[in-house]
Amino acid sequence: MATLKHIASKNSDYSAIEAYLVYQHDAFTGKQLLDEHGRPKLRESYLLDTLECGDFSFATACLLANRKYGKNTQHGDIKSHQYIISFDPRDAADNGLTMEKAQALGLKFCEENFPGHPAIVCTHPDGHNHSGNIHVHIVIGSIRTREVERKPYMQKPRDWREGMKHSSTAQTMRHLRVEVMELCEGAGLYQIDLLNGSKERVSEAEYWAHRRGQLKLDRENASLAATGQQPRQKKFETVKVACRGEAPPFAAQTARSLKSPTGAFVASQTRTLRKQISSVLYRATSFEDFSDRLMQQYSITVKESRGQLSYLPSGRTKFIRAKHLGDKFDKAEVLATLTANAARKPKVQSKTTNLAKLIDIQAKLTEGKGIGYEHWAKKFNLKAMSQTLILLQEKDLLNEDDLNQRITELETKYHNALAVVKDLEGRMKANNKLRYQVAAYASTKSVAQQLKTAKRPAAFEEQHRAELTAYRAAAAYFKTNNIIKLPSPKKLEAEYAQLASEKAKFYEQYKEAKEELLKLKTAKQNVASFFREEEQTQQER
Template sequence: MATTWMKALHRSGGGVAAALGLRIDYAKDYTKTDDGALIDSYECDPYTAQNEFLFSKRLYAKKTGRDQGKHDVIAYHVRMSFKPGEVTPQRTLELGRELALRWTKGRHQFIVAAHTNTNNPHAHIVFNSVNLYCDRKFADFKHSAIALRRVSDRVCLEHGLSVIEKPGLSKGYNRAEYLRQSKPPTVREQLRDIMDAALAGCKSHDDFLSALLAAGVDIKHGKQLAFKLPGAKKFVRQDTLGDDYSVDAIQERIDGKRIITHKRKTVAPVAASTKPNLLIDIQSKIQQGYGEGFRRWATVQNLKEAAKTLLFLQEHGITDYESLVEQAAEASKTFGAHNDRRKTIEVRLREIAELQKHIGV
């Protein structure tokens, strides 16, 4: 079982070299890596990684002419942490290297180090934001922490390790989203929610105010309307609730002239993982003349597909064969209904097209 965390590294007050050196030196700390025995790297030397990273950045700037200043991402720091007793420090190093290779697709230099200073063994990975050809940078994306976790889960499953079935929100990489979910709604957010609910079925502004009173909201009339939640100490003026909650906006919403979506921001749902492919029939391929190299590749490929299949089944709540049969039957029934609906629509469209042709004549 492994948890993952990722953070982009930016320039500090001391410049690129200082920021990069600080992070790499932390990863290579000899007191935590068995005197340097638990350090590895890819396409660079762990002892000169800082200078090699800096050299690639100079080549990148020369080739592209791009410089983002203080907003420039100079590297990424990834941590892969295991539960106590599940893996050895050497195994942690190997799994960390495999995660780094898959995450960067072998296109970026990195160093990886396994730390043994805590009860739970963990690997620190620092990879260069510039690729090996020095013409592109790593393309980070929203919710990349979720994608990183999925890659880590596959690595763990392929090596016979457990995974976290229902992982919670990250407090690190998605800090803002975590806080939005963990903090209670503000007074204004609560008022907006109540007003959204009160607008349903209202035919006039008086109906709207009556619905607010029925919901326990106190209303103060003056130059601007003000509202107070039950148990609250202060009134909140209507003109501070946002453009969609002004007097004119409320009237437009009652009249159906303004349609809004819910304003509360939530974390986007996790996208379903890539569906697994069919396994390779190794024996039949060998009989067709494929050699030992193909057998080794196909064995690893089948193991990866089996891991993807297990993750796919877990994400869709399929824990036994009966559940699989039930969901397959339901999916088949739904597909049949949609197919019948599509055919009906196509027939109707042909009829309309025929009518239009005659009307045009």
């Protein structure tokens, strides 16, 4: 499944781009790696071609274009654009993708979509994360050096006129994604839908935060191993997992951007936040249930504003918008998932739920829960206490002695029914095993009789080892259990059906007693917690 990535560069040193593609660089600092003689180390494998450069190098062609058209003179001007097409690692084995074929596809893509721009097309056999994905770098100078034929996707004069600068707009990226999908389809390669966004979006900050965190963890584990200690964690899990594909060419800039406290904090929380929201999203069946579970389990507040969802994890003061987390966390996708859950789990909805326990708010606040959790917990306790009173009124158990007596009766009923169910399950298991041995004995008895009259007993035994083993195991079972006369299979089946019927009856009694017992015990606990909290409040007053 090929992906497309765009990187705009303001670096006026065009030779640095070619050096990045040709020489090895440190993934985190962006510096060239040197050999023992202090010379830059070439990449182990790459293919490189230039387009629209004439007799000049890519760097010279770009500088001449800048001088000719008087552009890219300011520090903040975008000097070049890089597009990276990363192919699926399976394409090499399943679809015969080679570096040569990928380079040809990259050249074709560049000629059709960036005509008139000086360009470098370079293919690498693998990415930073060593997933084995062949990928193509297409780097173009920002200025078009000749006027080209206007094509249907070109909307503004800058898209075809000489001396105009390339602009990577949302419309341009949509067109290029369609081109990548059609390119892979024509070449028989794996491909996904690039037009519908990412379910879990990965930012550059998250990518590099994960890489740096994993490197630091590996070094710490190596130090522990050297002293004979066992590492507690081997995989860095506090930031989002990196996506397949190549990291940006100027990795040092990206790495330095992570030193911002705000950026590092957001990157370190994003993966955990996604996992927490996802774990709740796939179990909830309504938006109210979704928001309640998020607050109760993870102290995450969710709000809707202008048709968009935002999430506030514990420890933050500013909401994180869904669009920064991924498409599956926005309003439309969340509501669609909740609707699907409700349609898929009708039994869970109709099942009688247990009575909720009151939350010890002070204890939760001591653990570090915020004011948002406190407001939610107070509402939750009021609802739980209301349900408790309704239950006790329905059962006519408002008196404490009556409640305790009913709990005792239910405990006796519960344990008695459970004992009968366990006994019946044991008898059913024995019946099932006996039926199996009777069937095995009957099906292999003739083979055992043939063994007695066989002319070559050893050869016959070897040929029918499985049948004879089953026969002897059945005979040993009958002898161990003092079974002289074998029971009828039909009689055993009828006995099993009778046991199953009795078990179902007692199991229903066991379930009813257990369900009511849990509710009444919870109700008793809620009443005690409520009056204890009231007493503390009065003492404080």
